[in-house]
Amino acid sequence: MLKINDINVYYGNIHALKGVSLDINQGEIVTLIGANGAGKSTLLKTISGLLKPKTGEIIFENVNVAGKLPQLIVKRGISQVPEGRRVFANMTVEENLELGAYLRKDKKEIREDFDKVYQLFPRLEERRKQLSGTLSGGEQQMLAMGRALMARPRLLLLDEPSMGLAPLLVKTIFRIIEEINKTGTTILLVEQNAHMALSIADRAYVIETGKIVADGSAAELSNSDQIRKAYLGGH
Numbered sequence: 001m002l003k004i005n006d007i008n009v010y011y012g013n014i015h016a017l018k019g020v021s022l023d024i025n026q027g028e029i030v031t032l033i034g035a036n037g038a039g040k041s042t043l044l045k046t047i048s049g050l051l052k053p054k055t056g057e058i059i060f061e062n063v064n065v066a067g068k069l070p071q072l073i074v075k076r077g078i079s080q081v082p083e084g085r086r087v088f089a090n091m092t093v094e095e096n097l098e099l100g101a102y103l104r105k106d107k108k109e110i111r112e113d114f115d116k117v118y119q120l121f122p123r124l125e126e127r128r129k130q131l132s133g134t135l136s137g138g139e140q141q142m143l144a145m146g147r148a149l150m151a152r153p154r155l156l157l158l159d160e161p162s163m164g165l166a167p168l169l170v171k172t173i174f175r176i177i178e179e180i181n182k183t184g185t186t187i188l189l190v191e192q193n194a195h196m197a198l199s200i201a202d203r204a205y206v207i208e209t210g211k212i213v214a215d216g217s218a219a220e221l222s223n224s225d226q227i228r229k230a231y232l233g234g235h
């Protein structure tokens with residue numbers, strides 16, 4: 001579904017992604033794990049068109065989308081849930097969700113997707129008239145996910161959805177990610193919480209200072225001594 005070939009991304013002189021290649025098959029949950037500053041968000045932003053790679057290709061469903069405008073990439077079927085949620089604080093839950101569908105025209109399908117999002121996140125329905133800035137961190141994460149789903153993506157990019165959430169909520173969020181995947185949405189999940197990410201993923205990549213240093217099935221990586229020491233607290 002997605003094939004990234006040897007991309008290089010820079011911030012000025014800083015070489016943030018160094019020849020990164022990665023594949024995602026339709027239907028998978030793939031996780032990208034790595035420490036703070038490794039380049040995880042940079043990779044997601046490059047896929048979603050917020051950053052332009054200097055070289056390399058990003059082939060999504062047979063089309064090279066590298067360097068294309070973000071709204072064209074959303075239209076093609078990729079949406080991103082950004083790090084830190086980034087909900088519009090002064091707008092209601094419902095208005096934030098409507099914005100997620102802003103490139104779409106079919107009112108009936110949009111209505112159906114509102115229902116689907118409210119089924120996944122009953123909390124959001126209860127709070128649909130509430131200003132988003134007054135939601136808890138977990139609820140804002142749900143809203144950011146719901147907003148991305150309102151674009152009806154075939155590939156969903158999630159940037160550290162568990163960040164700053166209490167353990168019980170982290171479990172809920174990961175359960176919902178699995179549910180979203182079961183309804184046919186392919187997922188690229190970026191996480192520092194390697195343990196949780198590997199527990200739901202099919203395959204994983206490990207990134208260190210802008211380079212992919214390991215990849216394999218989630219089970220293989222969970223059992224690798226090197227990965228256990230560096231990312232799983234040595235257990």
Ligand SMILES: Nc1ncnc2c1ncn2[C@@H]1O[C@H](COP(=O)(O)OP(=O)(O)O)[C@@H](O)[C@H]1O
Nearest residue numbers: 011014016034035036037038039040041042043
């Ligand atoms: N806007 C920016 N300008 C300059 N350097 C940046 C910018 N954003 C990120 N970087 C640098 O790029 C590297 C990768 O950052 P990032 O992709 O945010 O890492 P991660 O998401 O894995 O924590 C880091 O060294 C970071 O300091």
Ligand SMILES: [Mg+2]
Nearest residue numbers: 040041042083
């Ligand atoms: Mg990041």
